[in-house]
Amino acid sequence: MSAPTTKKPTVTEREARQVAEAAREQDWRKPSFAKELFLGRFRLDLIHPHPLPADEDVQRGEEFLGRLREFCETKIDSAVIERDARIPDEVIAGLKEIGALGMKIDTKYGGLGLTQVYYNKALALVGSANPAVGALLSAHQSIGVPQPLKIFGTQEQKDAFLPRCARTDISAFLLTEPDVGSDPARLATTAVRDGDDYVLDGVKLWTTNGVVADLLVVMARVPKSEDGKDGKGGITAFVVEADSEGITVENRNAFMGLRGLENGVTRFHQVRVPAANRIGPEGAGLKIALTTLNTGRLSLPAMCVGAGKWCLKIAREWSAVREQWGRPVALHEAVGSKISFIAATTFALEAVVDLSSQMADENRNDIRIEAALAKLYGSEMGCLMADELVQIRGGRGFETAESLAARGERAVPAEQLLRDLRINRIFEGSTEIMHLLIAREAVDAHLSVAGDLIDPDKSLQDKAKAGANAGVFYAKWLPKLVAGPGQLPTSYGDFKHGVDLSPHLRYVERHSRKLARSTFYAMSRWQGRMETKQGFLGRIVDIGAELFAMSAACVRAELLRRQGDHGREAYQLADAFCRQARIRVDELFTRLWSNTDDLDRKVVKGVLGGSFEWLERGVVDPSGEGPWIADATPGPATRENVRRPLK
Numbered sequence: 007m008s009a010p011t012t013k014k015p016t017v018t019e020r021e022a023r024q025v026a027e028a029a030r031e032q033d034w035r036k037p038s039f040a041k042e043l044f045l046g047r048f049r050l051d052l053i054h055p056h057p058l059p060a061d062e063d064v065q066r067g068e069e070f071l072g073r074l075r076e077f078c079e080t081k082i083d084s085a086v087i088e089r090d091a092r093i094p095d096e097v098i099a100g101l102k103e104i105g106a107l108g109m110k111i112d113t114k115y116g117g118l119g120l121t122q123v124y125y126n127k128a129l130a131l132v133g134s135a136n137p138a139v140g141a142l143l144s145a146h147q148s149i150g151v152p153q154p155l156k157i158f159g160t161q162e163q164k165d166a167f168l169p170r171c172a173r174t175d176i177s178a179f180l181l182t183e184p185d186v187g188s189d190p191a192r193l194a195t196t197a198v199r200d201g202d203d204y205v206l207d208g209v210k211l212w213t214t215n216g217v218v219a220d221l222l223v224v225m226a227r228v229p230k231s232e233d234g235k236d237g238k239g240g241i242t243a244f245v246v247e248a249d250s251e252g253i254t255v256e257n258r259n260a261f262m263g264l265r266g267l268e269n270g271v272t273r274f275h276q277v278r279v280p281a282a283n284r285i286g287p288e289g290a291g292l293k294i295a296l297t298t299l300n301t302g303r304l305s306l307p308a309m310c311v312g313a314g315k316w317c318l319k320i321a322r323e324w325s326a327v328r329e330q331w332g333r334p335v336a337l338h339e340a341v342g343s344k345i346s347f348i349a350a351t352t353f354a355l356e357a358v359v360d361l362s363s364q365m366a367d368e369n370r371n372d373i374r375i376e377a378a379l380a381k382l383y384g385s386e387m388g389c390l391m392a393d394e395l396v397q398i399r400g401g402r403g404f405e406t407a408e409s410l411a412a413r414g415e416r417a418v419p420a421e422q423l424l425r426d427l428r429i430n431r432i433f434e435g436s437t438e439i440m441h442l443l444i445a446r447e448a449v450d451a452h453l454s455v456a457g458d459l460i461d462p463d464k465s466l467q468d469k470a471k472a473g474a475n476a477g478v479f480y481a482k483w484l485p486k487l488v489a490g491p492g493q494l495p496t497s498y499g500d501f502k503h504g505v506d507l508s509p510h511l512r513y514v515e516r517h518s519r520k521l522a523r524s525t526f527y528a529m530s531r532w533q534g535r536m537e538t539k540q541g542f543l544g545r546i547v548d549i550g551a552e553l554f555a556m557s558a559a560c561v562r563a564e565l566l567r568r569q570g571d572h573g574r575e576a577y578q579l580a581d582a583f584c585r586q587a588r589i590r591v592d593e594l595f596t597r598l599w600s601n602t603d604d605l606d607r608k609v610v611k612g613v614l615g616g617s618f619e620w621l622e623r624g625v626v627d628p629s630g631e632g633p634w635i636a637d638a639t640p641g642p643a644t645r646e647n648v649r650r651p652l653k
Contacts, residue, residue: 034450039365039557040375044448044550046487046522048515050498052371053557056565057364059123067124073104074128078135085407087136088422091265097139098176098218098652106132108172110147110156115168117152122301122363129305130312137426138266140309142176145214148302149434150177151221151245154294158243158286167221167245175220176652178248180210180272181295184638190225190292193241194638195274197226204228204244204284206252206277209638212433217258217268218650222246224274225291240289244279249651252277254643263425268650275642299434301366303377306430307359307384313427314352314388317395320418321345324399335398344394350583351387353576354555357562358383375447376554382440383551385430392424438544445543448550449536452529455479461534480526487523492516503567505577507560510584514553517591521549524598541603549594552587559583 034041039052059067081100087093101107109125111117120128125147133140147153152171155163171177186192195208206226216222224246230239246253257271286294325336325345335341362376396403399420402410407417431437456476464472491497492515501507525546529536536543563580567573612618 034372036370036372038372038375040379040550040554041372041447041450043514043518043553043557044375044521044525044546045451045483046519048490048492048511048518048557050511050557050561053361053365054561054564055568056361056561057368058565059121059364059367063121063124063367066118067120067127070105070109070118070120071124071127071131074106074131077101077104077106078132082132082135082139084136084419084422085411085417087138087266088419089408091260093136093139093142093266093268095652098142101139101143102173105173106143107146107174107176108152109143111152111168111172112156115164116172117168118172122304122366123360126304126308126311126359126363129308130315133309134312134316136266137309137313137423138264140312141264141267142215144305144309145179146171146177148305149179149223149295149298150215150219151223152177153298153302154223154243154285155245157297158290158294162282163245163285171221176215176218177221177223178213178215178219179223179295180213180216181225182212183209184211184271184636190241193225193227194640195224195226196640197224197228197242197244197279199228199231199237199281200278202281203278204281206244206246206274206279207640208274209256209640210272210274211638212259212269213255213272214267214269214433216248216272217255217270217648218652219248219268220651222248222272223285224279225295228288237288241291242288243285243291243294245283245285246277246279248649250277250279253649254645254647255649256643256645256647258648261429263422263428270648271636273643275640300374300377303381303434304359304363304366306434307355307380307388308363310384310388310427310430311352311356311359313423314348314355314391316423317391318345318348318352320420321348321395321398324418341398344398346582347586348391348394350579350586351391353562353579354559354583354587355384355387357558357580358555361558361561375444378435378440378444378447379547379551379554381435382437382444382547383555385427386437388427388430389424392420392427396420396424438540441544441547442540444547444550448547449525449529451479452526456529484526487519487526490515490519492519501560501564503564503577504574505581507563507577507580507584510556510581510588511560513584513588514556517549517595518553520595521546521553524595528598539603541601541606542598545594545598549591552591552594556584556587 037049037052039049042049042052077100082097105118106128108115108117109120109128110122111119113119129140129144132143150171151167155167159167167175181190183194186194195206195210197204197206204226206224208226210216210224213219213222222245224244225241226244228237228239228242231237252275254273254275255270256273259269259271261267261269322336322345325341326334328335330338336345358380362373362380365371365373365376399418402415402418403420406421407419411417435443456472456479492512494512497515498508498511501511528539528542528546532539559580563573563576566576
């Protein structure tokens with residue numbers, strides 16, 4: 007066996023992009039509402055009538071939600087978790103007892119076999135009790151061992167690990183390293199083949215659940231065999247027993263929010279892992295991770311839905327009793343607009359999550375863009391709603407729940423929620439990375455036919471062929487962007503019941519075509535430099551997110567109307583949301599071409615070049631000493647193992 011390398015991979019920007027591109031799902035075998043939306047085709051038929059779960063799935067899901075609600079109300083004390091920065095062992099034991107570890111695991115392996123819809127409803131519920139508990143369950147099932155094994159695992163692996171994950175064992179997902187975030191091409195952890203085993207060496211950072219986990223999904227780089235016989239190498243996924251010799255949890259990290267999160271730094275030194283524990287072939291690790299996240303990402307916006315519901319409840323109750331200038335503060339327009347925003351956005355976000363989840367359950371549509379949009383939109387809007395609640399509460403919003411209780415007032419943890427939700431804009435794909443990921447998928451059709459035209463490495467012959475193919479594609483596609491149902495005043499008339507939602511759907515159809523035209527124009531203008539226009543791409547994606555949310559809100563309102571379940575109120579909320587969203591969309595379209603992107607780049611160069619260091623004078627820096635990035639050189643542990651097994 008060769009010795010592990012201590013040298014970090016040196017990767018060019020182009021090589022990094024090639025690694026990311028190779029991990030993408032290349033084909034679109036199923037229809038995608040969001041993909042069509044970005045291409046200027048408003049395929050309402052793909053989401054309306056709103057798909058519904060089977061009766062037996064509803065019954066099973068509702069029964070579990072009842073048990074989970076009782077558990078949350080009687081066993082989870084969020085104040086204790088916040089105070090002690092730890093989820094009590096008895097709470098985790100209780101979650102195991104009611105089957106919460108196995109919500110997404112098939113019943114034949116001892117799980118509950120819940121659908122994605124009800125799994126997300128459960129996360130919203132438990133996350134409202136305490137977000138750290140929701141994060142523990144989400145990391146365990148959405149990105150931990152169960153989900154990748156469900157999709158890519160062998161039958162032997164499923165038989166060996168899924169029953170454990172369903173009832174007793176907590177799992178974690180380990181990809182990030184101290185110097186590797188969203189650029190996995192630089193992954194330094196290695197897995198060297200040695201007979202029937204692989205030997206792992208490296209350091210992993212921000213290992214959610216890693217401090218208490220029993221099973222780990224670890225991403226490591228397998229060196230390519232010299233003779234090419236043993237395997238092709240590349241980033242590879244493994245199931246690793248957390249108590250294996252050579253594994254050390256070197257630190258339990260602490261954060262501004264999610265204080266109960268069991269997140270740490272894990273070192274691997276000569277850790278032997280059976281080859282039978284490899285998930286999929288060598289080199290398939292990133293593809294496995296991205297595919298797992300296609301539905302796994304829905305857990306975060308689901309918990310943001312729960313947060314929105316709680317924000318609305320507190321805003322309603324507080325604003326009705328708090329008076330200023332002779333009236334409840336809710337009746338003052340400055341506060342009332344914030345309450346309206348919270349109510350309308352919560353309705354729309356739940357519509358997005360439920361619709362995406364049901365489509366995931368039915369498996370008729372490709373939802374990779376829908377799930378990514380839900381994560382992006384939910385994490386951003388969740389933070390905004392929590393921030394507005396803090397503002398509505400005023401000084402009490404900034405005050406901790408413990409302090410409020412100490413002086414005799416209701417212990418409302420508004421500031422805690424704001425801190426807890428902030429991480430959602432960062433992990434499982436930061437907002438900036440989600441913009442780029444979604445933008446890449448949104449322009450896939452263009453790159454498929456015209457990508458060679460802007461590839462500097464392609465020959466003139468290849469470019470000529472691509473030009474011919476692009477000409478055929480655009481000759482058919484571009485004329486369809488000129489006119490559509492959105493220009494007909496009678497279109498979508500079945501969405502008019504008291505409140506008229508049809509103008510909003512016509513707006514979506516028209517602006518879907520406008521979005522596609524804007525994307526085409528930008529590609530024509532910037533060509534190969536398009537990928538560097540991250541500000542422009544981010545706004546394109548944000549417009550798509552708003553249009554998707556508007557569509558989902560209208561479809562959900564019509565579903566509730568047909569079911570006789572608060573239909574009139576749902577139409578009112580959908581109307582309010584769409585009117586608010588249209589203002590944001592119009593502004594985003596303006597900012598596509600009227601912005602400070604070029605000036606910002608000049609300022610950044612000046613900042614990095616030291617031109618503005620004079621602006622930093624007059625302050626002191628309270629930061630401590632030490633490197634910006636901790637040393638992650640492979641080798642034996644020098645620190646105490648702080649792993650805390652819960653069995």
